[in-house]
Amino acid sequence: xxxxxxxxxxxxxxxxxxxxxxxxxxxxxxxxxxxxxxxxxxxxxxxxxxxxxxxxxxxxxxxxxxxxxxxxxxxxxxxxxxxxxxxxxxxxxxxxxxxxxxxxxxxxxxxxxxxxxxxxxxxxxxxxxxxxxxxxxxxxxxxxxxxxxxxxxxxxxxxxxxxxxxxxxxxxxxxxxxxxxxxxxxxxxxxxxxxxxxxxxxxxxxxxxxxxxxxxxxxxxxxxxxxxxxxxxxxxxxxxxxxxxxxxxxxxxxxxxxxxxxxxxxxxxxxxxxxxxxxxxxxxxxxxxxxxxxxxxxxxxxxxxxxxxxxxxxxxxxxxxxxxxx
Amino acid sequence: xxxxxxxxxxxxxxxxxxxxxxxxxxxxxxxxxxxxxxxxxxxxxxxxxxxxxxxxxxxxxxxxxxxxxxxxxxxxxxxxxxxxxxxxxxxxxxxxxxxxxxxxxxxxxxxxxxxxxxxxxxxxxxxxxxxxxxxxxxxxxxxxxxxxxxxxxxxxxxxxxxxxxxxxxxxxxxxxxxxxxxxxxxxxxxxxxxxxxxxxxxxxxxxxxxxxxxxxxxxxxxxxxxxxxxxxxxxxxxxxxxxxxxxxxxxxxxxxxxxxxxxxxxxxxxxxxxxxxxxxxxxxxxxxxxxxxxxxxxxxxxxxxxxxxxxxxxxxxxxxxxxxxxxxxxxxxxxxxxxxxxxxxxxxxxxxxxxxxxxxxxxxxxxxxxxxxxxxxxxxxxxxxxxxxxxxxxxxxxxxxxxxxxxxxxxxxxxxxxxxxxxxxxxxxxxxxxxxxxxxxxxxxxxxxxxxxxxxxxxxxxxxxxxxxxxxxxxxxxxxxxxxxxxxxxxxxxxxxxxxxxxxxxxxxxxxxxxxxxxxxxxxxxxxxxxxxxxxxxxxxxxxxxxxxxxxxxxxxxxxxxxxxxxxxxxxxxxxxxxxxxxxxxxxxxxxxxxxxxxxxxxxxxxxxxxxxxxxxxxxxxxxxxxxxxxxxxxxxxx
Numbered sequence: 001x002x003x004x005x006x007x008x009x010x011x012x013x014x015x016x017x018x019x020x021x022x023x024x025x026x027x028x029x030x031x032x033x034x035x036x037x038x039x040x041x042x043x044x045x046x047x048x049x050x051x052x053x054x055x056x057x058x059x060x061x062x063x064x065x066x067x068x069x070x071x072x073x074x075x076x077x078x079x080x081x082x083x084x085x086x087x088x089x090x091x092x093x094x095x096x097x098x099x100x101x102x103x104x105x106x107x108x109x110x111x112x113x114x115x116x117x118x119x120x121x122x123x124x125x126x127x128x129x130x131x132x133x134x135x136x137x138x139x140x141x142x143x144x145x146x147x148x149x150x151x152x153x154x155x156x157x158x159x160x161x162x163x164x165x166x167x168x169x170x171x172x173x174x175x176x177x178x179x180x181x182x183x184x185x186x187x188x189x190x191x192x193x194x195x196x197x198x199x200x201x202x203x204x205x206x207x208x209x210x211x212x213x214x215x216x217x218x219x220x221x222x223x224x225x226x227x228x229x230x231x232x233x234x235x236x237x238x239x240x241x242x243x244x245x246x247x248x249x250x251x252x253x254x255x256x257x258x259x260x261x262x263x264x265x266x267x268x269x270x271x272x273x274x275x276x277x278x279x280x281x282x283x284x285x286x287x288x289x290x291x292x293x294x295x296x297x298x299x300x301x302x303x304x305x306x307x308x309x310x311x312x313x314x315x316x317x318x319x320x321x322x323x324x325x326x
Numbered sequence: 327x328x329x330x331x332x333x334x335x336x337x338x339x340x341x342x343x344x345x346x347x348x349x350x351x352x353x354x355x356x357x358x359x360x361x362x363x364x365x366x367x368x369x370x371x372x373x374x375x376x377x378x379x380x381x382x383x384x385x386x387x388x389x390x391x392x393x394x395x396x397x398x399x400x401x402x403x404x405x406x407x408x409x410x411x412x413x414x415x416x417x418x419x420x421x422x423x424x425x426x427x428x429x430x431x432x433x434x435x436x437x438x439x440x441x442x443x444x445x446x447x448x449x450x451x452x453x454x455x456x457x458x459x460x461x462x463x464x465x466x467x468x469x470x471x472x473x474x475x476x477x478x479x480x481x482x483x484x485x486x487x488x489x490x491x492x493x494x495x496x497x498x499x500x501x502x503x504x505x506x507x508x509x510x511x512x513x514x515x516x517x518x519x520x521x522x523x524x525x526x527x528x529x530x531x532x533x534x535x536x537x538x539x540x541x542x543x544x545x546x547x548x549x550x551x552x553x554x555x556x557x558x559x560x561x562x563x564x565x566x567x568x569x570x571x572x573x574x575x576x577x578x579x580x581x582x583x584x585x586x587x588x589x590x591x592x593x594x595x596x597x598x599x600x601x602x603x604x605x606x607x608x609x610x611x612x613x614x615x616x617x618x619x620x621x622x623x624x625x626x627x628x629x630x631x632x633x634x635x636x637x638x639x640x641x642x643x644x645x646x647x648x649x650x651x652x653x654x655x656x657x658x659x660x661x662x663x664x665x666x667x668x669x670x671x672x673x674x675x676x677x678x679x680x681x682x683x684x685x686x687x688x689x690x691x692x693x694x695x696x697x698x699x700x701x702x703x704x705x706x707x708x709x710x711x712x713x714x715x716x717x718x719x720x721x722x723x724x725x726x727x728x729x730x731x732x733x734x735x736x737x738x739x740x741x742x743x744x745x746x747x748x749x750x751x752x753x754x755x756x757x758x759x760x761x762x763x764x765x766x767x768x769x770x771x772x773x774x775x776x777x778x779x780x781x782x783x784x785x786x787x788x789x790x791x792x793x794x795x796x797x798x799x800x801x802x803x804x805x806x807x808x809x810x811x812x813x814x815x816x817x818x819x820x821x822x823x824x825x826x827x828x829x830x831x832x833x834x835x836x837x838x839x840x841x842x843x844x845x846x847x848x849x850x851x852x853x854x855x856x857x858x859x860x861x862x863x864x865x866x867x868x869x870x871x872x873x874x875x876x877x878x879x880x881x882x883x884x885x886x887x888x889x890x891x892x893x894x895x896x897x898x899x900x901x902x903x904x905x906x907x908x909x910x911x912x913x914x915x916x917x918x919x920x921x922x923x924x925x926x927x928x929x930x931x932x933x934x935x936x937x938x939x940x941x942x943x944x945x946x947x948x949x950x951x952x953x954x955x956x957x958x959x960x961x962x963x964x965x
Contacts, residue, residue: 059727059797065675098675099727099793264786269812270796280789283655287679 024317031313037306041299045111052105053093056272061105062096065289069095095291098281103291107299109272113261114303117187118254120180125192125253126246129199130238134230136200137207148204151197159194163256166190167265183267191256195249206241210234240318247311251304258300274300424642427961429940430667431648432657434787435817436615439597442566443510443517444580450563451648452613454954455620457566457604458502460488462635462955463558465848466946470557471633473955474502474567474605483900484549486556492543494627496569497609498602504539510568511537511545513593520581520593528861529851529897530559551898554905555849561952568596569603576600607641607957617649634958635944641957652787661686661935667961668948669935671842673790674731677933685938689945693734693932694742696854697794697841698863699782700923703882704830705775712920714767715835718805720759724797725927728790733841733927738913740853742846745902746909748917756917757924761805768806775830779809783823783833786814788840794926795837802835829877841928845949850896850909852950857923858916859893860886885919939963 025032044051054061066072069092094103136147154162167190174189176182210216211234219229258275260266267273274296282292437449442457458474477489494502511531518528533553538546549556559565577594585591596603599610605627608620622644629636649666651657658676661669664685672680672688680688706712725733734741735757737748780802784795792814799810813833815823824836846853856862892915896908915921936943939962947953 057796057800059793059800060723064730098673098730264814269786269792269814270799280654280792283653284658284673284789285676286655288676 028313028316030309031316034306034308034310034313037302038310041111041303041306042115044108045115048105048108048112052102052108054102054105056101056105056109057270058101060100061102062092062100064096064100065098065285066092066096066100067289068092068291094295095289097277097292098285098289103277103295106272106277107274107295110274110277110296111299111303113184113267113271113273114254114257114275114300116180117184117191117257118250120184120188121191121195121253121257122246122250124188125195126199126242126249128192129196130203130242132196133200133203134207134234134238137204138211138226138230138234144204147200151200154193154197155201160256160259163190163194163260164263164265166193167260181268181271183271187257187260187266190260191253194256195253199245199249202245203238203241206238207234210237244311244315244318247307247314251307251311254300254304254307421637421642421960424941424960426642426644427939427963428645428647429643429959429961430665431646432651432660432666432668433617433648434650434652436650437613437618438818439595440599440610440613441517441595441597442563442568443514444521444595444597445564450951451646451954452599452610452618452620453563453566453604454606454951455608455646456497456599456606456610457563457568458494458606459563459565459567459955460560462952463561463847464635464944464947464952465558465846465950466944467634468848469634470561471635472629473636474507483552486547486549487540488545488547490543490545491627494567494605495625496567496572496602496605497623497625498569498572500569500571500602502567502605503542504545506570507545507567508537508539509570509573510566511547513568513573514564516583516591516593517580517595519583521595529856529859529893530555530562530564532861533897551894552900553897554900555851555897558847558849563951567605569605572596572600572603608646611645615650617647619645619647621645629957632958635956637958642960654788661937664937667937667940671840672933672935673842674929674931674933680935686935687938688933688935691844691932691934691946691949692742693842693844693929694740694846694853694949695841695843695928695932696736696740696839696857697926697928698837698839698857698923699798699926700824700836700838700857700863702831702834702836703879703922704828704877705773705777705834707774707879707882708772709919710767711771711773711777712924714764714771714806715802716757716764716920716924717760717767718764719757719798719801719924719926720805721754721757721927722759723801728793728797729841729927729929732930734930735927736841736854736925738858738916738925739850739855739909740846743848743850743853745906746850748910748913752914753917756920759805764805765807768808777808777834779811780806780834781832782810782812782835782837783820783831784812784814784837785817785820787817790840790842791837794840798835798837798926827876841926842932843949844932844934845946847950847952854925855893855909855912857925858889858921860890860922861893863923885921889915889921 072092092102092104094107096102097106132147136144167186170189171183171186174182174185177185180188216229216233219233224232257266258273258278261273261275262279264276264279266276269276277296278293278300282289282296286293431451433448433451435448437446437452439446440449440452442453460475460478461473462471463469464471472491474491474494475488476491479487481487488507490502490504490507496502496506500506511534514531515528515534533549533551533556535548535550538548540546573594573596576598577596579592580595582590582592599613601609607623607626609623610618611621612619622640626640628638628640630638632638649660651660657666657669658679660666662679662683669686677688680686701712701715706715721735735750735753737753737756739746739748741747780799782795782799782802784791786792792812795812795814799812802808803810823832824838826832851859851862889912892908892912896905896912899905899908934945934948936945936948941960941962942956943959944953944956947956953959
């Protein structure tokens with residue numbers, strides 16, 4: 001074998017392996033499990049109009065405070081004996097609320113709010129944080145210093161308090177958008193502001209590292225403009241970290257949305273929301289209706305858990321250097 | 327090599343990873359959820375006994391109370407008789423075992439002020455215990471008990487003479503005399519004039535012309551007109567005796583009022599209740615973000631003889647502690663744990679939670695509360711628009727969904743005053759659900775300000791309040807085919823925006839009241855009518871700016887003026903039969919015009935929880951605040 005052949009063999013770029021989901025699932029079984037949970041929740045939320053049993057906001061759709069039951073009849077409703085002769089629905093997969101709303105339908109529709117707000121929040125928060133980090137860290141100097149201190153100040157404010165304040169401050173003035181009500185938009189912006197500084201701080205470190213890399217220096221030497229360097233040479237190398245941050249931030253965003261809704265600052269009263277459904281009547285009637293807290297709580301936990309373990313696996317897959325570190 | 331890279335090998339090499347932690351947490355959470363689910367109750371249990379588990383209802387005798395409201399002399403005689411009976415009983419009773427203890431109550435938020443002459447929520451416990459009123463009134467017994475006054479006499483239809491209890495002192499040692507009492511009563515009108523429209527109980531003194539300190543212990547009132555409600559109104563907390571020196575030295579200016587001669591008079595309030603303000607059995611020991619505490623005052627005057635509800639040597643209970651607990655589930659938990667002595671407004675669906683709890687008692691009462699919807703008069707100045715709103719509402723659906731133990735239609739006067747209230751048939755001839763008629767009326771109505779969207783505005787905090795608002799919004803959307811939304815804000819913001827002086831409000835419908843509480847004072851105003859009164863809540867809920875110089879609307883001023891004259895006429899009518907006729911006419915007038923507000927069906931019954939250790943507390947009176955002045959209450963510590 002000639003020297004050229006040997007060198008060609010040694011430095012040859014191996015053919016890119018086609019992504020095999022089954023192999024990935026075997027390597028990352030918990031990540032795969034998380035993905036399954038996410039898919040299930042997404043299907044439930046997306047197909048809510050097909051899967052629901054009654055309008056989730058309809059009062060008296062079922063007997064008040066009736067437990068989960070399949071093929072049950074009004075005779076099962078001993079505690080509602082004062083309403084003899086009234087026939088109720090036969091299926092209550094997750095039971096009903098004290099005002100007779102169907103909890104199964106509410107949990108399905110509640111997933112829409114959580115996912116919608118979670119995804120929109122993370123997209124806005126991550127993208128804005130990344131862009132600001134890219135511009136500030138690449139520019140350096142006073143700009144970097146000023147933006148950095150501003151981020152420090154925002155981070156110093158407790159997250160929920162920041163979201164609460166912003167929610168109250170901007171909530172009245174926003175419009176309804178297609179697919180995003182005024183209240184949802186308020187949540188998205190308030191929670192995004194909560195995540196943006198954290199994203200900025202992580203991405204800034206990445207930009208500082210990349211800015212000093214040899215290929216950026218080479219680009220500078222050949223006269224590439226700053227915008228071109230940022231767009232063509234730095235940004236693509238940040239995608240992996242962006243995806244990891246997104247996967248980690250999303251469950252946190254869902255939890256913040258649930259917290260704000262729990263505090264009564266989320267979506268419009270009555271709109272199905274896991275956080276809102278965990279407060280109010282769910283607390284007051286928990287001893288009589290365990291299902292009021294369990295099902296929205298499980299849905300929320302499953303979603304957050306799914307995103308967490310999926311994000312963790314994604315991080316391992318995209319950045320093998322971080323494997324195994326807590 | 328590849329086999330060594332599988333997950334399980336890596337897991338063995340890495341006993342504690344973030345993922346392991348997450349998985350462990352998830353499994354633990356799922357296990358905990360399963361255990362909780364297993365421990366929970368389910369609907370297979372027989373809950374049908376829940377209503378039976380509650381104790382027998384103590385029927386409210388509002389009717390009797392109201393019938394006799396104007397008969398002041400009879401009431402005074404009853405008080406004297408009761409005093410004699412109590413005196414005899416007290417002479418033989420050893421009551422040492424009743425003394426001591428702390429009564430534990432709750433409220434949702436801090437008070438906004440403690441001046442008894444200014445209307446505020448969440449302050450009555452402190453005012454009733456630290457202040458002295460002329461007397462107390464128990465509606466269920468139609469009984470007046472002497473407190474600060476030992477006698478009173480209506481010498482003619484417009485003259486009332488008070489005799490003050492001798493040797494009373496304010497907490498700082500100042501004497502309680504006729505000058506102080508006349509000052510206390512006359513400042514009510516000053517406060518009302520200077521403090522604006524927030525005081526809605528002004529009908530309790532507007533008929534009074536002046537108060538005269540006749541001698542050291544006698545005050546004579548001269549009225550402009552007779553007033554049928556006066557005897558009962560004088561038992562309220564705003565008739566408290568306030569120390570003029572404290573107001574002078576520590577009062578904060580709340581504005582000025584213009585006197586008849588054109589001069590401006592600055593008016594002062596004692597919102598922080600400085601020491602020495604009152605002369606009641608307790609003094610304010612603590613008032614902060616966690617609640618309030620009042621403690622026994624050692625120099626409290628004797629009640630000798632003591633009327634019903636009073637004890638010669640002062641109250642049995644040593645202290646009252648009121649904790650701020652905003653959240654309903656926490657209040658319930660505290661009550662069930664034995665940390666609270668009163669748990670108001672039990673939801674019928676939670677009765678089962680109290681079964682088998684020996685330390686609590688749940689009492690059932692006919693519900694006398696209200697759930698109201700105010701309409702912005704600026705937008706709904708045309709009667710047809712208001713009529714459309716009321717016909718779009720699904721009353722039966724509302725009862726079905728939100729009144730689990732039944733609901734009752736309510737007119738402008740509560741059914742708890744049957745001698746005045748309209749029948750269910752009369753009310754339902756106005757309040758019925760007819761979406762078709764509603765849409766026709768809506769189309770025909772004149773809207774100076776186009777209404778293409780209805781916002782139902784309410785205070786946040788109580789899930790049932792939100793649900794009432796939600797139902798209202800749904801009903802309007804379905805009935806009128808109009809876009810609706812709900813806006814729930816904190817109570818302070820809610821009140822500010824409800825009262826905002828504007829040509830049109832930034833809401834269309836104002837939802838307030840749950841319609842689940844019980845009781846009545848026996849007065850029509852207290853029993854719903856005030857919500858239609860342009861001088862009271864009807865003013866704010868409708869849009870008070872429209873009656874005033876700011877944004878006058880001719881048709882509203884005309885209707886409002888007519889209603890006020892009718893209301894004044896009934897207040898002045900002391901003959902019960904004649905007054906009942908006037909009140910019926912007023913109610914039909916209100917319903918014919920679909921005036922300003924409408925009443926959603928309240929619950930038929932209400933439930934209240936009390937700790938078993940609370941004795942001699944007259945449950946009916948608790949529903950009307952008067953029981954909180956009951957000094958003969960005591961705490962049975964072994965209960």
